[in-house]
Amino acid sequence: MKITITGSLGNIGKSLTAKLIASGHEVTVVSSNTDRVKAIETLGAKAAIGSVNDVAFLKDAFAKADAVFAMTPPNLGGANILENTTNAGKALAEAIKQAGVKRVVMLSSIGADLSGGNGPIAGLHNIEKIYEGVENVSFTFLRAGFFYTNLYNDVPLIKGAGIIGSNYPSTISIPFVHPEDIATAAAEELQKALGVNVRYIVSDVRTPQDVATVLGLAIDKPELPWIEFTDEDALGGMKQAGLPVEIAELYTEMGAGLRSGKIQEDFLSTKTSVDGKTKLEDFAKEFASNF
Structure with a gap:
């Protein structure tokens, strides 16, 4: 072909x-x-x-x-x-x-x-x-699910403040890929x-708390907490990090959509199979090697 x-x-x-x-x-x-x-x-x-x-x-x-x-x-x-x-x-x-x-x-x-x-x-x-x-x-x-590789954007936050988080809670289910x-x-x-x-x-369906726990163990920070930010704090943090305002606003809206469950609802409600092979624990090894 x-x-x-x-x-x-x-x-x-x-x-x-x-x-x-x-x-x-x-x-x-x-x-x-x-x-x-x-x-x-x-x-x-x-x-x-x-x-x-x-x-x-x-x-x-x-x-x-x-x-x-x-x-x-x-x-x-x-x-x-x-x-x-x-x-x-x-x-x-x-x-x-x-x-x-x-x-x-x-x-x-x-x-x-x-x-x-x-x-x-x-x-x-x-x-x-x-x-x-x-x-x-x-x-x-x-x-596609939420890219694992987007979690690299949290490296400065982990190194600078010892936390990981976004404007959605630690308990929601997120399809990752x-x-x-x-x-x-x-x-x-x-x-x-x-x-x-x-x-x-989708490679795996996990909670943000799972992300904090698994990545934290991989980078020798077992107490790494997931912190839920307000929309205002998330927006302000992205703008302070240098993201253009429009992009920061769109990412904040996406986080709110994950928080409400709307973004992942169609995938989760149809009980579609998880086809990807790379689980969160597999990605954690890659994350640690690049941390």
Whole structure:
């Protein structure tokens, strides 16, 4: 198969590319960074350098592709985040139509069933709806859990204050996922001629208290506490850490959505299976080695 991957060689793209090439597929990797060309070619893939907002470029990158992995960049500027994310989805959808692609796997997220109250995930909801309007294409929305790797953002807090926390309590259930498990699921779906409309990919379902306990033991801080912040304190802390105001506000809203249970509700209520292999204890070893 000829498969095009958007999202460059990040935590998911690099592993996904390697898996597909190992399975004998011809892979093109879309990146906006010319510095990535050598790394892409070293993996055995072809590099396509350009913008995910450029329909003509994307159409060429998708030409003759049997399948496309559609991933919007995680950081589309410090302002107009949802609009920029949605516009990237529109460009991808138009290029998919013009190139005649028949199979698309989109990286989405838990909470993408919601139109609002989910922070930056609302942009992925918008893209899912855009793709639903594209005819004659088999789409799978790969709704991923909360990335374990986002927990690295708490390293300064752990080192500086001896705590870990966010604006949700220690007792809620959160679906977590490792990027490696996402890559595995994406590879599986891309090699199918047809797929289910929605597939959740989750590695483990744990509480924030579990996170504090397991990570604390791994980094030799067994008493590490999970602290629930107010929305105001969470917002202020992110702004103080240098995050643009709009991003900090969206992350605060996402935390509130997790606190209410809305973001994880669809996954938990459907009792979807946990497909990923990387459990919290496995990630804790990785976290400790990078702490």
